[in-house]
Amino acid sequence: MSFKGSGTTAVQPIDRYEGGVGWIAYPDEEMERASHAVAVHNEESDTGEPDVWVFDPVDGEGVDDLLAELGTVAGVVLGLDRHKRDAAAVARRHDVAVHIPEWMTGVQADLDAPVEQFGGRLADTGFRTLQVRNSSIPPWQEAAFFDGETLIVPEAVGTASFFRVEGERLGVHPMLRVVPPRTVLGGLDPDRILVGHGEGIHENAAEALREALSGSRRSAPRLYAKTVRSLLGV
Template sequence: MEDEAMARASHALTDGERVWLVDPVDDEAAIERALSLGKPEVVFQLLDRHKRDCQQVADRLGVKLVVLPLELRGTPFEAIEVVENPIWKERALWWKKTKTLVVAEAVGASKMFRPTEAGAGVHIGLRVTPPRKQLGTYNPRHLLMGHGDPINGDQATVALQDALDKSRKDLPSALFLMPRAFR
């Protein structure tokens, strides 16, 4: 949703026949585009506290809602436990065949995340302890985030690594500039 400060993004992943929806916002045009890609299989909710419209979309499409997946049998994805604590639970998806990494909240590209020049930034709540161990070993060709535009090609890995590497260093400026992100 480009007109929002957080620039929420939803994703539809397809293998040419099946479609998996990730953290969808119930936007009729976006859902129709997703359905044009193939048969919907499941809706994934990758973050515990921001449910978006996952349940409504799953109900409307008549598919299962999978919240915070750990095992993904029957799919081409690997689940990554990004954050697991009492106030924040988040998973990411890795699709090895296409080198696609889907991150709900830990990394984003909207102005709220104060992205580096490479295009992505770590969530302000994780800047002191970025998910380097959880995400830093992946070299995506496609970086799909819950906030902001996707980053594709060689730039995807550069953006992810840059965000993780600079999260602490850029924390003071991110805090200082945070109020401007809401304008």
């Protein structure tokens, strides 16, 4: 099993719910890079179909079929400065822009697609923009998105194995274990959590988030030990 997949994809749908779907383009990779699409009803739509917003996509054969099930693609969203993934390719194919937070720097020049910036809300999607992290040491700019029901977090928390220790359904990123984003995410009460690495949380999501944030520092030594064992192959 490779840490990051490449080449031919085998897109695996995940996180299906009314108005949303996700996928993992390389199901066998350890990173479990997950992408998501959310349908938003727009009364001004020319097609009469919902607008589909695509978050941090990894492209692959069959992705467009998943998107078409929801409606017409209206935009692609990047929530992490280093998560450019295949956002530009998906945006170009659907003739839409890549949307990035207005405070996110050093990203636009690397995107071979039209770019639009947004502030506290993501267009007319109903999603608020939450600044999870904006730091130079380590370099990390990340936005999460919350519409009162669905919380989308690109990197700060995840369900992939390298995020979690035994007993955790959701884990804080290894680099943020001692400084978890409690101020930004701690007061939220989502029905579901969609993450950039791994399948989402659709049951007792708010509880899983509270446990991940509150236990982050306490379980950090176990996660780091697990990581070292994995690297050593023991």
